[in-house]
Amino acid sequence: MYDPIRLAALVAVAEAGSITRAAERLGYTPPALSQQLAKLEREAGTALLVRHHRGARLTDAGELLVARARRVLDELEQARHELARLAGLSGGTLRVGTFPTAGTHLLPPVLSAFHRAHPDVELSVADYDPPTGVAAVAVGEVDLALTHAYHPAEPVPVPSSVGLEPVLVEELVLVTAPGHALSSDSSRLPLSGLAGQPLVSMAPELPARQEVEALLARAGATPSVLVPTPGYAVVCALVSAGLGVAVVPEMVARTAVTPVGVRPLGAGELRRTISVAFRADEVAPAADTFRALLRGAFGRAYRTPGA
Structure with a gap:
């Protein structure tokens, strides 16, 4: 029995005229798509494509299989829609x-x-x-x-x-300006290592962060700039400009638009779920x-x- 994914790959090559263009359409790399087509040819027991310098064309066997493949893929798509209707996934709105x-x-x-x-x-x-x-x-x-x-x-x-x-559970990590001494080491920094550091703080009165901010204060971090609204992009920008260090979720640190240094903290006791x-x-x-x-x-x- 032919694999529908490989049949879809053959149809894509027939429509695009080349393996490279078909790979772009399907989200494959050209070598990965070529492997799928080679497996399909082994299943068919004959050559389905002729490669040439401008792309690829179907052999007679390839033309025959593409015509059948289109029918099979259309039937599978129809089945998907019918199953979606049975499952309550045909129409309506997901908010x-x-x-x-x-x-x-x-x-x-x-x-x-x-x-x-x-x-x-x-x-x-x-x-x-x-x-x-x-x-x-x-x-x-x-x-x-x-x-x-x-x-x-x-x-x-x-x-x-x-x-x-x-x-998803992620740690809160330290972000600093690029080249800051605290980010030159990739080992975990004990919270006590924040003593005396100017902190770009999410403001102690922000309910979600109150306990985190209190723990940082007990460790000796000194608020230098307060950001009373939950705006991590602003926090990272202020840190990048050298106005202090900050403690933010790892995802925020890794995707910051402005350049920052990143270092893990303590034993991972600061987290966001x-x-x-x-x-x-x-x-x-x-x-x-x-x-x-x-x-x-x-x-x-x-x-x-x-x-």
Whole structure:
């Protein structure tokens, strides 16, 4: 039985006229696509393509198989749509809440994968500063919301109708101006090493960060600039300009627009957990499918070892 992925590769080459252009369309490298085509030729027991300096053309056997392959792929696509209708994934709207860091760096590829698999479901995205996204889920403003919590921190009560599923745990790390003495060493810096350092602070009164800021203060870090709103891009820009050091989530540090030095802290006791909030008291196929995609995508990025 022929692999549908290889059949789709052959059809793409037939339409593009070259393996290179087909690879670009499918998101493969040309060598990887060539391997798929070679396997298909072995399955077929005959040559399907003739390579030439301008690209590739189908042999008679290739023409025959492409015609059949198009029918097979059309049937599979139709089956996908019919299964989506049975699962409640044909039409309707999936409303997703997020916060800036996740909305910029983690959510787009998950949204893209969901849209490719279920193009009939309309997507809506709205920003909520945590933990307000949880309340938005509870009252039905959105179907899902990405939110976060810091450790150490007092736990925030969650409505009984809302489930909260952790999808990513990341450490908080030190960011400094490029070339700063503290970032010249890649080993973990004990929190006591922050004593006397000017700190670009997320302001002690910010509820989500209160306990983290208090711990930094007890370690002897001295606030030099207060940023009372959750704006990590601004924090990293101030650090990059030499106005102090800061403690931010690793994802923020690694994706900062302005250049910063990065160093792990302590024993990893400062953390941020990103979770997805969802209504636990209703059946929602689109939301459940999206949560599964989130688990896979977030699990491959920025996860704290051993978390």
